Amino acid sequence: MTTLEMKNVSIEFPGVKALNGVDFSVESGKTHALIGANGAGKSTLMKVLSGAYDHYTGEILMDGQALSIRSPKSAMDSGIQIVYQEVDTALIPYLTVAENIMLMDTVHNMGKKQWVNWKQMHSKAATILSEINLTLNTKKLVSELTLAEKQMVLIARAVSKECKFLILDEPTAPLSHTETNELFRIVLELKRRNVGIIFISHRLPEIFKICDEITIMRNGEVVERQRVSDTTQNKVVEHMLGQELGEQFPERSITFGNTVLEVKGLTDREKIKGFSMQVRAGEIVGIAGLVGAGKTEFCKALFGAEGKLVAGEIKVNGKRVSVKNPYEAVKNGLALVPEERRKEGILVNESVESNLSVVNLGRFSKELSFLDRKKEKLVAKALINRLGIKTPSEETKVQNLSGGNQQKVAIGKWLVAEADVYIFDEPTKGVDVGAKKDIFNLIVELASRGKAIIYASSEASEIMGITNRVYILYDGKSVKELETNSTNEEELLFYSTGGR
Amino acid sequence: MEANISAKKKTPTKMSFDLFQFLYKYGTIITIIALIILFSLANPSFIQGNNIVNILRSISIVTIIAIGITISLTVNGFDLSVGSVASLSNAVVISMFVWFSQNTFVAIISAMAAALIVGILNSIMIVKMRIPDMLLTLATMFIIQGTALTYTKGATVSQNMVMPDGKMAEGLISPFFSKIGQVPWIILIMVVVVVVVHIFLTYTKHGRYMYVIGGNTEAARLSGIPVNKYKVAAYLLSALFAAIGGIVLASRVMTSEINSGAPYLMDSVAAAFIGFSVLGAGKPNAFGTFVGAVLIGILANGLVMMSVPYFAMDIVKGTVLAFALAITYYKQK
Numbered sequence: 162m163t164t165l166e167m168k169n170v171s172i173e174f175p176g177v178k179a180l181n182g183v184d185f186s187v188e189s190g191k192t193h194a195l196i197g198a199n200g201a202g203k204s205t206l207m208k209v210l211s212g213a214y215d216h217y218t219g220e221i222l223m224d225g226q227a228l229s230i231r232s233p234k235s236a237m238d239s240g241i242q243i244v245y246q247e248v249d250t251a252l253i254p255y256l257t258v259a260e261n262i263m264l265m266d267t268v269h270n271m272g273k274k275q276w277v278n279w280k281q282m283h284s285k286a287a288t289i290l291s292e293i294n295l296t297l298n299t300k301k302l303v304s305e306l307t308l309a310e311k312q313m314v315l316i317a318r319a320v321s322k323e324c325k326f327l328i329l330d331e332p333t334a335p336l337s338h339t340e341t342n343e344l345f346r347i348v349l350e351l352k353r354r355n356v357g358i359i360f361i362s363h364r365l366p367e368i369f370k371i372c373d374e375i376t377i378m379r380n381g382e383v384v385e386r387q388r389v390s391d392t393t394q395n396k397v398v399e400h401m402l403g404q405e406l407g408e409q410f411p412e413r414s415i416t417f418g419n420t421v422l423e424v425k426g427l428t429d430r431e432k433i434k435g436f437s438m439q440v441r442a443g444e445i446v447g448i449a450g451l452v453g454a455g456k457t458e459f460c461k462a463l464f465g466a467e468g469k470l471v472a473g474e475i476k477v478n479g480k481r482v483s484v485k486n487p488y489e490a491v492k493n494g495l496a497l498v499p500e501e502r503r504k505e506g507i508l509v510n511e512s513v514e515s516n517l518s519v520v521n522l523g524r525f526s527k528e529l530s531f532l533d534r535k536k537e538k539l540v541a542k543a544l545i546n547r548l549g550i551k552t553p554s555e556e557t558k559v560q561n562l563s564g565g566n567q568q569k570v571a572i573g574k575w576l577v578a579e580a581d582v583y584i585f586d587e588p589t590k591g592v593d594v595g596a597k598k599d600i601f602n603l604i605v606e607l608a609s610r611g612k613a614i615i616y617a618s619s620e621a622s623e624i625m626g627i628t629n630r631v632y633i634l635y636d637g638k639s640v641k642e643l644e645t646n647s648t649n650e651e652e653l654l655f656y657s658t659g660g661r
Numbered sequence: 662m663e664a665n666i667s668a669k670k671k672t673p674t675k676m677s678f679d680l681f682q683f684l685y686k687y688g689t690i691i692t693i694i695a696l697i698i699l700f701s702l703a704n705p706s707f708i709q710g711n712n713i714v715n716i717l718r719s720i721s722i723v724t725i726i727a728i729g730i731t732i733s734l735t736v737n738g739f740d741l742s743v744g745s746v747a748s749l750s751n752a753v754v755i756s757m758f759v760w761f762s763q764n765t766f767v768a769i770i771s772a773m774a775a776a777l778i779v780g781i782l783n784s785i786m787i788v789k790m791r792i793p794d795m796l797l798t799l800a801t802m803f804i805i806q807g808t809a810l811t812y813t814k815g816a817t818v819s820q821n822m823v824m825p826d827g828k829m830a831e832g833l834i835s836p837f838f839s840k841i842g843q844v845p846w847i848i849l850i851m852v853v854v855v856v857v858v859h860i861f862l863t864y865t866k867h868g869r870y871m872y873v874i875g876g877n878t879e880a881a882r883l884s885g886i887p888v889n890k891y892k893v894a895a896y897l898l899s900a901l902f903a904a905i906g907g908i909v910l911a912s913r914v915m916t917s918e919i920n921s922g923a924p925y926l927m928d929s930v931a932a933a934f935i936g937f938s939v940l941g942a943g944k945p946n947a948f949g950t951f952v953g954a955v956l957i958g959i960l961a962n963g964l965v966m967m968s969v970p971y972f973a974m975d976i977v978k979g980t981v982l983a984f985a986l987a988i989t990y991y992k993q994k
């Protein structure tokens with residue numbers, strides 16, 4: 162058995178002490194969960210361990226021997242491999258699966274060889290895939306893979322080298338139920354082969370399902386380390402937040418106003434077929450369905466983002482509107498918080514402040530479109546407080562915020578805009594339980610102010626917890642409409658999987 | 662990842678960290694100051710008022726055209742057709758005077774209109790046909806170059822030129838127009854262009870939108886920004902400034918040479934890109950572009966003064982540019 166230890170690790174970034182004297186240890190052949198609120202420092206700790214930073218203090222030891230990990234290569238050479246959450250940053254899309262899996266081998270082990278042996282590359286890659294029981298055509302281009310498959314390629318790459326410890330940073334956030342199970346199968350397989358797994362996730366049930374041990378972080382420090390079997394989900398949350406969570410879902414209103422949004426026969430070129438729905442003022446309407454059922458496509462079609470609606474009628478406040486593009490959608494009072502926040506929701510290179518004002522710069526403009534920077538700053542500060550966004554200042558680039566805080570920024574910007582209809586597409590993806598609660602509160606508050614809310618999610622518990630009514634989407638079609646109060650998760654799942 | 666590793670050393674290396682940060686911000690400006698000192702030592706007349714005005718005059722056309730490129734860069738585009746648009750507007754404005762005996766107003770408006778047509782063409786092809794910016798404007802560069810040549814029948818247009826029918830052209834360039842290209846007007850025009858565009862990009866809603874589009878087009882679109890409109894606007898503005906450059910050039914030389922605008926393209930591109938780093942902006946910006954143009958202008962002028970032979974100029978010019986960029990970007994990302 163091998164033990165990997167981090168001792169008294171600290172690291173600073175301009176304006177934040179991201180890690181403060183952290184001790185952490187894992188053993189081979191175990192699955193170890195690392196958990197903590199957004200911005201607690203999980204990803205940073207793992208980046209230190211995998212050699213992404215060289216300006217930390219503290220020690221890393223393997224079986225008592227000090228390791229010098231200051232670059233990704235030195236970490237890999239010590240048998241520490243990582244699969245980052247943003248899989249696309251680590252893959253080369255126009256190369257094949259085999260080339261991507263064997264990338265490290267090509268880069269480090271070619272030695273004096275100059276020629277690529279294609280046959281050998283494909284056979285080696287195939288062997289690695291079969292060793293972890295994966296079936297994937299090695300000749301396929303990575304750009305054609307699904308997210309889950311891309312993740313598999315990265316895991317295969319990680320184990321293509323000597324792999325004693327494998328770090329998975331929020332691997333399940335974008336995966337469907339089946340894909341998650343497939344991932345767990347691989348994790349257990351690796352565990353059987355004596356690999357130590359470090360598993361980061363915001364989904365507690367998962368952790369209790371597959372992890373042996375758990376380390377809990379808060380504000381850059383480790384607050385607790387336990388065997389999973391010795392604790393409960395509630396206790397973990399308490400350690401994470403430093404307080405009890407209380408009721409996760411806020412009280413919902415049950416009286417609604419007039420119909421705000423009416424959709425009839427919405428059909429897009431690819432996925433959505435004849436979707437009809439209405440949402441009243443103050444009502445939260447869920448769009449349930451499995452990953453891939455077309456929830457995102459529906460949200461985007463409604464918002465004019467796909468630009469390829471073929472049929473359908475949209476009425477806002479009784480008036481028929483044309484929503485050919487997002488610009489028209491916003492003008493007609495719609496707002497969309499998209500699922501892929503890094504790609505679609507935020508401007509990573511801009512400050513928190515300009516991210517928050519971007520939707521409604523008009524409000525911050527004086528005569529001749531000149532910007533009112535003072536007002537912009539003031540509103541940004543207020544929003545940061547109200548949403549509890551963890552950031553050193555309103556001028557920090559959004560890139561440097563942790564995942565959950567980026568999501569809050571993506572939601573926050575629409576609060577400035579004062580829309581009539583808010584569309585949320587998986588707003589809690591990658592968000593910790595505390596922040597989730599904040600987001601739920603926010604949504605309910607919007608509803609109580611008479612906004613119409615559409616809430617798309619593949620998490621049945623969230624649909625049950627926050628919506629008033631729900632439409633179930635299966636393969637692009639609305640197969641069922643249910644009152645949330647008179648249904649349950651089983652029924653949702655039944656219709657979501659095509660039952661009728 | 663790599664991005665995070667660099668630049669953020671802790672206390673022991675605090676000094677060097679600050680130094681690099683400092684260089685990133687002020688690298689270009691330091692190079693300019695160093696060059697001024699160097700050239701002045703070599704030849705004291707370099708810093709005399711006369712010569713400074715000379716330098717400013719010599720960079721004004723480059724700066725105006727580079728400002729156009731800068732605007733196209735803010736929306737993450739790239740307008741390579743500006744050089745030939747400058748040629749075209751140069752040809753149009755001179756021919757309006759010489760061939761058609763028009764007044765200054767008509768001449769200038771026609772030149773701008775010609776340029777705006779190119780801008781419309783560029784933006785439609787880029788926005789509607791989705792041709793990548795650089796490729797499309799490369800194509801329009803050839804088309805417009807050819808159009809300008811065809812329009813002037815491959816000849817230099819000037820006062821009293823011999824027309825195809827054997828007669829001399831009768832039109833005259835108005836005395837008012839000839840002022841535009843002279844000091845102080847030419848410098849004033851440049852300063853106004855830089856200041857107005859700087860204010861536009863930094864302090865107005867529209868400027869912010871353009872940067873947002875350049876930063877993340879998809880997020881900008883989903884935020885309800887009319888992305889296509891702003892892209893069209895960017896290419897129109899870019900063509901417009903190229904036209905102003907061409908008009909000023911026309912007034913300065915009072916003729917229309919073949920491809921007169923082409924030599925300005927590369928210097929303008931260089932100025933705009935050097936401008937990225939000035940004062941640590943990290944993105945295209947009008948003031949930075951001006952500083953970039955100053956750097957290039959000082960180099961050209963100083964080298965002539967030091968009697969570097971013309972055929973070796975580009976070697977030195979390129980080397981100093983690479984140096985300025987090196988101290989700026991070394992250790993950054």
Ligand SMILES: Nc1ncnc2c1ncn2[C@@H]1O[C@H](COP(=O)(O)OP(=O)(O)OP(=O)(O)O)[C@@H](O)[C@H]1O
Nearest residue numbers: 174179199200201202203204205561562563564565
């Ligand atoms: N490169 C950086 N520059 C500045 N601050 C940073 C940088 N990287 C991380 N931080 C800060 O360090 C803290 C910890 O971030 P980290 O990404 O480790 O959080 P996390 O626990 O992974 O959260 P999440 O669950 O949201 O992914 C945050 O406050 C973040 O803003």
Ligand SMILES: [Mg+2]
Nearest residue numbers: 203204563564
């Ligand atoms: Mg993280």
